[in-house]
Amino acid sequence: xxxxxxxxxxxxxxxxxxxxxxxxxxxxxxxxxxxxxxxxxxxxxxxxxxxxxxxxxxxxxxxxxxxxxxxxxxxxxxxxxxxxxxxxxxxxxxxxxxxxxxxxxxxxxxxxxxxxxxxxxxxxxxxxxxxxxxxxxxxxxxxxxxxxxxxxxxxxxxxxxxxxxxxxxxxxxxxxxxxxxxxxxxxxxxxxxxxxxxxxxxxxxxxxxxxxxxxxxxxxxxxxxxxxxxxxxxxxxxxxxxxxxxxxxxxxxxxxxxxxxxxxxxxxxxxxxxxxxxxxxxxxxxxxxxxxxxxxxxxxxxxxxxxxxxxxxxxxxxxxxxxxxxxxxxxxxxxxxxxxxxxxxxxxxxxxxxxxxxxxxxxxxxxxxxxxxxxxxxxxxxxxxxxxxxxxxxxxxxxxxxxxxxxxxxxxxxxxxxxxxxxxxxxxxxxxxxxxxxxxxxxxxxxxxxxxxxxxxxxxxxxxxxxxxxxxxxxxxxxxxxxxxxxxxxxxxxxxxxxxxxxxxxxxxxxxxxxxxxxxxxxxxxxxxxxxxxxxxxxxxxxxxxxxxxxxxxxxxxxxxxxxxxxxxxxxxxxxxxxxxxxxxxxxxxxxxxxxxxxx
Ligand SMILES: Nc1ncnc2c1ncn2[C@@H]1O[C@H](COP(=O)(O)OP(=O)(O)OP(=O)(O)O)[C@@H](O)[C@H]1O
Ligand SMILES: [Mg+2]
Numbered sequence: 001x002x003x004x005x006x007x008x009x010x011x012x013x014x015x016x017x018x019x020x021x022x023x024x025x026x027x028x029x030x031x032x033x034x035x036x037x038x039x040x041x042x043x044x045x046x047x048x049x050x051x052x053x054x055x056x057x058x059x060x061x062x063x064x065x066x067x068x069x070x071x072x073x074x075x076x077x078x079x080x081x082x083x084x085x086x087x088x089x090x091x092x093x094x095x096x097x098x099x100x101x102x103x104x105x106x107x108x109x110x111x112x113x114x115x116x117x118x119x120x121x122x123x124x125x126x127x128x129x130x131x132x133x134x135x136x137x138x139x140x141x142x143x144x145x146x147x148x149x150x151x152x153x154x155x156x157x158x159x160x161x162x163x164x165x166x167x168x169x170x171x172x173x174x175x176x177x178x179x180x181x182x183x184x185x186x187x188x189x190x191x192x193x194x195x196x197x198x199x200x201x202x203x204x205x206x207x208x209x210x211x212x213x214x215x216x217x218x219x220x221x222x223x224x225x226x227x228x229x230x231x232x233x234x235x236x237x238x239x240x241x242x243x244x245x246x247x248x249x250x251x252x253x254x255x256x257x258x259x260x261x262x263x264x265x266x267x268x269x270x271x272x273x274x275x276x277x278x279x280x281x282x283x284x285x286x287x288x289x290x291x292x293x294x295x296x297x298x299x300x301x302x303x304x305x306x307x308x309x310x311x312x313x314x315x316x317x318x319x320x321x322x323x324x325x326x327x328x329x330x331x332x333x334x335x336x337x338x339x340x341x342x343x344x345x346x347x348x349x350x351x352x353x354x355x356x357x358x359x360x361x362x363x364x365x366x367x368x369x370x371x372x373x374x375x376x377x378x379x380x381x382x383x384x385x386x387x388x389x390x391x392x393x394x395x396x397x398x399x400x401x402x403x404x405x406x407x408x409x410x411x412x413x414x415x416x417x418x419x420x421x422x423x424x425x426x427x428x429x430x431x432x433x434x435x436x437x438x439x440x441x442x443x444x445x446x447x448x449x450x451x452x453x454x455x456x457x458x459x460x461x462x463x464x465x466x467x468x469x470x471x472x473x474x475x476x477x478x479x480x481x482x483x484x485x486x487x488x489x490x491x492x493x494x495x496x497x498x499x500x501x502x503x504x505x506x507x508x509x510x511x512x513x514x515x516x517x518x519x520x521x522x523x524x525x526x527x528x529x530x531x532x533x534x535x536x537x538x539x540x541x542x543x544x545x546x547x548x549x550x551x552x553x554x555x556x557x558x559x560x561x562x563x564x565x566x567x568x569x570x571x572x573x574x575x576x577x578x579x580x581x582x583x584x585x586x587x588x589x590x591x592x593x594x595x596x597x598x599x600x
Contacts, residue, residue, distance in 0.1 A: 010111075039300070041078055044293055049068075096159075121421075153315050181273065181276040181280035182277050203251070342419045346410060353370055426508050445500055464499035498529045
């Protein structure tokens with residue numbers, strides 16, 4: 001019916017386990033019928049003398065005389081069989097439990113890891129148009145959904161369908177007329193469930209979307225709590241949250257309510273079969289076309305036969321609901337990752353940008369026909385007004401994104417053919433927005449180089465001028481900094497990220513300076529840290545304070561995504577173009593603030 005392997009995204013091993021689980025379910029379902037067969041047989045044995053007496057000429061003897069004729073040895077035999085079948089059922093069920101649950105959890109751990117690994121390898125372009133709460137939901141809720149589907153639903157469903165088909169065929173062979181009566185209502189009730197699938201899918205999707213909206217709102221509310229408080233938005237923001245919560249409730253009620261109606265209705269229709277069996281049986285029996293024993297067997301069976309079907313019926317809508325999750329998960333797992341060769345050796349770190357064009361998500365180009373040569377072992381500064389594309393250009397060089405047109409060569413090799421992680425061995429990146437983890441200072445620096453010794457970490461921290469402030473923290477290098485380093489100042493965060501890069505010791509350094517204004521002492525410290533970092537390396541620095549880059553080997557000036565000037569600081573000042581103008585404005589501002597301070 002469904003391609004389960006692809007649907008749940010199972011590994012080969014997981015699929016094998018899944019098939020084992022289905023077999024276990026079938027065996028345990030069939031075992032469930034065993035005690036029942038024994039009971040029917042016992043009743044028949046008990047009734048045999050009664051029926052014989054009724055059929056005998058001369059009428060009915062006394063009850064005691066009739067029951068004296070019961071075949072006791074046979075009854076004892078059935079009792080024994082009953083015990084054996086109960087034991088069998090116990091073992092079969094235990095087996096089913098193990099096969100379905102244990103393997104489901106093992107597999108879902110695998111799936112989670114795989115999804116995490118896949119997400120890690122996705123290009124940044126993927127994350128840009130996704131909000132994080134949706135991804136979190138993908139990682140957590142959808143994985144849980146698949147886990148649940150694997151442990152509770154799919155094997156039971158598949159096993160149930162197989163068992164019911166087998167029982168159905170057996171009964172039809174036994175007496176097809178009664179079997180027909182028993183299952184006459186099945187097509188209609190099944191049709192009702194399947195027919196409502198579209199509606200359920202739509203409602204299910206809406207319910208999931210409502211849940212996503214809520215988790216997004218909660219996340220935004222918590223993350224933005226500072227802004228919310230500062231600007232007195234508490235009322236407004238909590239109203240939005242309240243609205244999305246109420247919407248989720250409405251969707252949940254609609255979804256559950258409507259699904260429930262269909263399930264209950266189809267169950268009712270299904271159980272009309274009991275009446276049909278009694279009617280058909282009586283009709284056939286009185287016409288002399290059916291024995292008492294098959295009649296009794298079917299009556300007894302009709303009480304039992306529907307329960308596995310009902311389980312299937314209640315599970316089908318749940319299954320459809322999970323399809324929403326699994327589909328989204330499939331989509332995520334099929335997102336193409338950035339690929340390229342992992343085997344590479346670069347010795348020359350000249351960077352060549354050739355006619356680059358780039359746009360974020362098919363919007364207008366933010367990098368327009370940029371060609372630039374970045375010499376090995378020198379400092380190249382990217383400058384320009386805010387929004388001119390400096391950070392974007394540096395991200396292209398690190399292959400966080402691929403350009404729409406043009407190529408980037410490192411040592412003559414096009415980076416479009418290099419695995420991003422392999423390329424990253426050669427680069428270290430100090431971001432404009434430093435990301436720190438909720439971990440110790442030591443581990444935050446160690447991110448630069450896996451397995452670096454404590455001494456290496458301390459040395460890097462000293463070079464980056466952060467040793468002093470770290471040692472003043474309550475537990476020194478073992479102090480845990482809050483989420484994203486919220487307990488540190490902007491300058492301290494930046495120096496920690498420089499320490500990371502120093503530890504990494506990569507031949508190419510990309511430096512996106514923080515725009516946040518720093519106090520003079522911090523600025524001097526950062527400048528010192530940076531000058532350690534750029535020694536003997538190919539450096540691309542994005543600088544906002546232009547006087548700090550006057551001495552760079554090369555300055556490239558961007559404006560609106562275009563490269564408008566390039567040359568040394570002196571050349572550009574002499575040319576009296578954009579750079580010279582920006583430089584003058586900054587100098588005047590500096591003079592102005594200095595003047596104001598002096599007069600204050
Ligand atoms: N992730 C993104 N998605 C869509 N557009 C973006 C993204 N990042 C930047 N942009 C847009 O691209 C343009 C260039 O941005 P970029 O961050 O490269 O500028 P910048 O020169 O680094 O500016 P600043 O000096 O303020 O850091 C801007 O118009 C910006 O709005
Ligand atoms: Mg920037």
